[in-house]
Each structure stands twice: as structure tokens, then as C-alpha cells.
Amino acid sequence: MAKQTRNFFVSYHHDYDQQYVEELRQIKRGMKVADYSLKNDISHYSEEQIYKVIRDKMRSCSVTIVLIGERTGHRKWIDWELWASLRGYKNSKNPKRSFRPKGLLAVYLPVANHSVPDRLQANIDSGYAVSMRWKNVQRDLESKINYAIWKRDNANHEIVNNLERLDRNAFNFLGFKI
Template sequence: MNIEKKTRNCFISYHHNNDQKYLSELRKTVKSMKVSDYSLKTDIGHLTNETIYNKIRSKMRTCSVTVILIGTRTGHRKWIDWEIWASLRGYSHPFDKKKSFKPNGLLAIFLPGQNHSIPDRLQDNIDSGYAVSMRWKNLERDFESKVNYAYWKRNNATNLIRNNRNRQESNSINFLGIKI
């Protein structure tokens, strides 16, 4: 009996330099459901802010869940904050409903290690109950249910979205435990 797998269009946000290996592993490991990965495949940091933001938004339009891989530098990265910000913004096109979209659900995956750097905007949504989270070690067992729960929240709990922070204007550094 061949059962067709559900498809979820996910945008995956991560620190390219530090966490690429985890993205590659995620793509190999997740077999319980078909995941269409609309994330940016290469580092485009050399482009202008406006160009990068437009690329992010065009990818977001086709996604329903944003998966954020949380490592040691994730919360310090400008573009990860912008990806989360864009994920939480819906858009109603005035003339063409096909160009309208809802905010994405959020799934935070805590990578192995103990020094996680959680983006402030993501932490706001974990605290409010909108963002779903899980540990990397449970990826194979829990990924499908967590993505589906984030998808459910996208449709049923948008009142929990917290997206009122200013966008991060630059990457920050960690100096003695303080983000500067």
C-alpha cells in the first residue's frame, strides 16, 4: 500500500557558516513527510538589503512554516531576524487573492550543544505560545508532528504572533554573554 505523504512548504532559516551541516542532515533525515524547502540555498550577503529582503519575501509567499535552526550564533544574525519578521507578516493583495498570504507558522529546532543563541523575535513568539520548538535529537521522531502543529497555529492562533520589534540592522557579537 503506497500512502502519499503530506507536503509542507517550509522556509528554513539558519546561520550559513555555522549550521549548514545541520540543514544538509535535516534534508537527509526527514522521511516521514515530504518537505518542500524554499529556503535560500546560498549566502547572498553581498547583495543590497532591499534585494535580499525581496528575495526572502518572494520565497515566503509559497511557504506555510518557517523552520529556524537554533545554534550558537543564530540570534546574532541580521538576516535570520529579517526572515522571522517576514514570516510573521501576512499580506492581502487588493486585487488578486492568489498573491495574498497568511503569516507562517514557526518551528524552532535547537541544535546539539548548550549555548543556543535565540533570536529575540523568535523568543517573543516562543513565550507567547505561537512558535513551536523541539530538540535536534528528536528530529526523526517529532519533525512531522511539530511542522503540522506550527501549520495549525498559523491557521488558528495568529492572535499570539509577536512581531513588534524593530528589525535588527546588523549582525551582533557576543561579548561576555552580552549581545552588542
């Protein structure tokens, strides 16, 4: 039996961590994984349009991969992507429009300090999210994606998605998020 292709969405700080996304897209070649994340800048869209585009992209995914760099936890859209990933709903009129919560995979980038989004940290703490270091991506990405899907489907870990969504990007001032 052939292995099933796993689809993922990458959430990351576009200004600071784009190089890692490009590298991830190269690394995943030859693996049974597919990248459904945004390829073009949509920052000129309204918030409602951005959210719709994100949800439509995520609909076909099993896992959301969050690249954790120095400013990841300060970004409004990363928090919104996490919120959308964890929020399932059923559409009784059109079941194909239903949305199942996604598995979470946190990848710690090789930076001096990591800024983990509060929503992601809560799911790491609850045991729902899987984590790994960037240095192991080439070796372990496929297995960690499969583990995140397994945890989503089989483990009795609590999804934590009750935090208020960020309404703006935060700033780092002397190590404090303001």
C-alpha cells in the same frame, strides 16, 4: 485521502549551522515536507533584493523553521526572515501576491549555549511558536511542522512582531549581545 505536502523555509546561521541544514535535507526525505529555503549564497545582493528573494521563497511556505545554535540570535537576516514570516498582507490587485503569516518551529541544535532571536523568543513565550530539540528531528519533524501549521490556523495565540528589526549583526561579548 493522501497527506498534503507541507512547505517550509529554514532560517539559520550560514557560517555555523550549515551542516545541520544539510542533515535536515537528508532527514526530510520520505516525509510529506518540502524545503523552499535558499540554496545559494545571495549575500552580494542589495538588502532590498535579498528581502525580495526571501519573501518570494516564503510565499509558498506554511512554516518557517529556525535552527537555533550559538549565534542565531545575533544575525540580522534571521531576524528579518522571522519578521517577514510573521507579517501578513493582502494584495488587492493580485491576490496571489498576498502573504499569510507562517507558523514557526524552533529547533534547538546540540550546542553548549543557544542564542535565541528576541522575535522568536517572544513568539515562543506567547505560545505561537512550536519548539523541539535536534535529537528528535528524525522522529518528530513532520508532526511538529503540522502542529505549527495547526497553531497558526486554529490557536488564539498572539503573533509578536512589533520589535524593531535588527539593522546589523550583533556580537557576543561575555554573554552579552552588543
